[in-house]
Amino acid sequence: MLSRVADSIYWMSRYVERAENLARFVDVTLNLILDQPSHFESQWEPLVYTTGDQEYFETRYGEADGSKVIEFLVFDRDYEGSIISCLNAARENARTVREAISSEAWEQINQFYHMVRGASHRQQAENQTESEFFDAIREQSQLFNGILDATLSHASGWHFANLGRLIERADKTSRILDVKYYTLLPDPNDVGTTLDDLQWSSVLRSVSGFETYRKQFHAISVDKVVEFLVLDRHFPRAVQFCINHADESLHAISGSPLNTFQNLAEQRLGRLKSELAYSDVQSIVNGGLHEFVDDLQVKLNEVGEAIAEIFFGRTTKVESTQSQTQSN
Amino acid sequence: MSGKLTFEGYQTEGFHDELFNNRGQPRPGAQVLVDFIDSLPEGKLRERQGAIERALHRMGITFAVYGDESGTEKIFPFDIVPRIVEAFEWNHIAAGLKQRIRALNLFIDDIYNEQDVLKDQIIPIELVTAAASFRRQCIGLRPPKGVWCHITGTDLIRHKDGAVYVLEDNLRCPSGVSYVLQNRLLMKRSFPLAFAESNVRPVFDYPIKLYETLVQLAPEHVNNPQVVVLTPGIYNSAYYEHSFLAQQMGVELVEGRDLVVKDGFVYMRTTDGFQRVDVIYRRIDDDFIDPTAFRKDSMLGVPGLMNAYRSGRVALANAPGTGIADDKVIYAYVPDFIRYYLDEEPILPNVPTYICAREEDRKYVLANLDKLVVKAANEAGGYGMLVGPHATPEERAEFAHKVQEDPRNYIAQPTLSLSRVPTLVDDHFEGRHVDLRPYILYGKDVWVLPGGLTRVALRKGSLVVNSSQGGGSKDTWVLADVPEQVVDSEAERPI
Structure with a gap:
């Protein structure tokens, strides 16, 4: 397929996934706040902090509170990380490859964009609570993914979409975990309390993982939650799952056998896959979850750069000595 | 909304109306439609009009409103009352178009080669060489089978006298055919019954006919030719159409930056490396297709494309240079060309010029x-x-x-008086002026799509049908000579 088309499909899919994860992110915070004493109001700040754009936020909005953060993360057209901006980017990418994806998929992304745009236009969707609105965003994204899976031939176009979706998802699941780990653990006295359980359950709920977790582990414990969200091979939002399946799509695109590599992207992703496969939760926690997540995100970025260079013909910052590695 | 929408009290006001005669009675081909609309329950027609507009929005057949920060988008206005062309009229129009396209292609081939038309003094040489669209780079070109213009969208109008005239030939990159197909799809969903009874001829096979026309242009030794549509990109006003046609034909939609000329051949950059391209349906004007041959500042084109074309290694549709016959001075001579090249009298007259x-x-x-x-x-x-x-x-x-x-x-x-078609205005029908753009393909033979884009000037009294100036469109129903011709009856169920 055309490199430009592959590039757009990959990003279309990443941006939809990004919008969905943002909605999950905000929703979990909303839920947490409803369930806890008022002194936890400061929950909103970490959300701004994870974007890395707190300077922009402060200049434009001042002190963080619920409605400001929602305006910022959902409706702010001038902020490129907001849900509306992500959907706009997803839709513009889809528009340039309308002929390469199915009409149904295009119509869905178009409708999705208009739904959120319409809500921002009215400031808040009428007759809809905030939580329902975020549910609707999640549903729209899932509908899009379902349509893509059911109407697009599972050839290289679909694999590029899948690759974008899973790399984005791995990144965002780790981020949700990172933020919550950071904000939930400051007070060791809370560990093991009802409040703690409540908070970790809502983290699991935000990635639709609560029920699966319960079946596997029953009681909530921080280590188990980390193990589940990072190392589970079967849960579709767990990091390991995402990496394994992204790796399959990457090999389907190039045609090289699994567990071998012909290009830098396959090499980098394969290494990451193996690292996770032979890791365990204790070593992750002992080494510091935050450090682990940082490292994971750097590696995911490097995979992304290699994909852009090899398949989309984009020049990136990849060091040339590394890109000469070839299998025989 | 007040009362039922019917044609009662509809006035033709001395204009030629496409659905009603000058005594206010439905024309024979329009009777089924008029009865059908008059029989609809109150509010139904408006409801269908609204449903069609929502569908256009959903399909994203929209354009951005310039300067609106909140991202408002508008659809191209569509009016639900179709324009009807009866079989005998259409046969006359189609015959006239075929004749005209043949003559125009002979003229273009002649003017860039033998120039007999100049030697025989059919047209003064200075009028040709002074035309801004005359391309010296095309002199000596020999497109396959002598066909230069494979895709045409001729603008026709009907005057007060009831006769159909050719207004413009549009031999470069005529647009609008995607609207013909989409309008039909929406109308079929809305009025399946009226379709079945009216004997409307289908238009759905345009993309495959276009594909067949393009495939034939491939260099002869190529098996499984790779056909692509070349677009200026997402910001072009016809981008939707480029994308639609590529999708409907099942070919790649490429931009100039996706193509490269290497060793005299044209390739596209894919995730598997370079792939040969054999036929390009280009929707970029001559001036922009190759900066080494035409405008040097073009960012849209492909350097070296003209050389690849000249050596027969890639085919272009339409060929470069066809714009010469779009020049309005040259247009005035087309009836003479028909007599000169075909030894026939023109079937469709020019507007006196x-x-x-x-x-x-x-x-x-x-x-x-x-x-x-x-x-x-x-x-x-x-x-x-x-x-x-x-x-x-x-x-x-x-x-x-x-x-x-x-x-x-x-x-x-x-100043010609354009014919009118009843159009939904608030809670009643009013006549609005229309033109008609049929689409003609020239591959092995000349084929005229039985339909076309009816553009309508939505402003009262206006004669300007262009979409940039308040124009909209209507579905165009070409009726079959029952029963031999195929009819568009496999309508979809109502939604």
Whole structure:
């Protein structure tokens, strides 16, 4: 397929996934706040902090509170990380490859964009609570993914979409975990309390993982939650799952056998896959979850750069000595 | 909304109406439609009109409203009352179009090669060489089978006298056919029953006919030719159409930056490396397709494309250079070309045209500016035009000056009265002026799509149908000579 088309499909899919994860992110915070004493109001700040754009936020909005953060993360057209901006980017990418994806998929992304745009236009969707609105965003994204899976031939176009979706998802699941780990653990006295359980359950709920977790582990414990969200091979939002399946799509695109590599992207992703496969939760926690997540995100970025260079013909910052590695 | 929508009280107001005769009775082909609309329950037609508009929105057939920060988008206006062309009329139009396209292709091939038409003094040489769209780079080109213009969208109008005239030939990159197909799809969903009974001819096979036309152009030794559509990109106003046609034909939609010329062949950059391209349906004007041959500042084109084309290693549709016959001065000679090349009388007349380069015509034009429409020879889309009867004395004086300065660049035509079709206006029907753009493909033979784009001037009294100036579109129903012809009856169920 055309490199430009592959590039757009990959990003279309990443941006939809990004919008969905943002909605999950905000929703979990909303839920947490409803369930806890008022002194936890400061929950909103970490959300701004994870974007890395707190300077922009402060200049434009001042002190963080619920409605400001929602305006910022959902409706702010001038902020490129907001849900509306992500959907706009997803839709513009889809528009340039309308002929390469199915009409149904295009119509869905178009409708999705208009739904959120319409809500921002009215400031808040009428007759809809905030939580329902975020549910609707999640549903729209899932509908899009379902349509893509059911109407697009599972050839290289679909694999590029899948690759974008899973790399984005791995990144965002780790981020949700990172933020919550950071904000939930400051007070060791809370560990093991009802409040703690409540908070970790809502983290699991935000990635639709609560029920699966319960079946596997029953009681909530921080280590188990980390193990589940990072190392589970079967849960579709767990990091390991995402990496394994992204790796399959990457090999389907190039045609090289699994567990071998012909290009830098396959090499980098394969290494990451193996690292996770032979890791365990204790070593992750002992080494510091935050450090682990940082490292994971750097590696995911490097995979992304290699994909852009090899398949989309984009020049990136990849060091040339590394890109000469070839299998025989 | 007040009461039922019917045609009761509808006035043709002395214009030629496409659905009603001058006594206000439905024309024979329109009877089924008129009865059908009159029989609809209250509110139904409006509801269907609304449903169609929502569907267009959903399908993203929209354009951004310039300067609106909140991202508002609008659809191209669509009117639910179709225009009907009866079989006998269509047969006449189609025959006229086929004849015209043959003659125009012979002319273009001649003018870039033997130039017999100049030697035999059918048209003065200075009128040809002075045309802004004459491409010296095309001299000596021999496109396969002598066909230069494979895709045409001719603009027709019907005057008060009931006759159909050719207004423009549009031999470069005519757009709008995607609207013909989408309008039909939406109308079939809305009125399956009226379709079945009206014997409307189908238009759905245009993309496959287009594909067949394009595949035939491939260099002869190529098996499984790779066909692509070349678009200027997402910001072009016809981008939706480029994407739609590529999708419907099942071919790649490429931009200039996706293509590269290597060792004389054209390739596209794919995730598996370079792939050969054999046929390009280009929706980029001549000037922009190859910066090494035409405009050097073009960012849209492919350097080296013209050389690959010249050596027969890639085919282009349409061929470069066809714009020469779109020049409005050359247009005036098309009836002469038909007589000269085909030895036939033109079936469809031209709009009478005064050529300002001729002294006698110029005098007449300058003396009658208040009655005439003056047009620049190389403009389209309603630009560079003076509509005399509606212009101010200052505007007329300005055009008089322009004509005297550069007579070769101007022609004038009488102000024609365009026919009308009933159109939904608030809670009733009013007549609105329309034109008609049929689409013609020229591969092995000439094929005319039985349908076309009916553009409608939605503003009361307006004669300007261009979408940039308040125009919309309607579905165009070409009726079959029952029972031999195929009919578009496999309508979808109502939604």
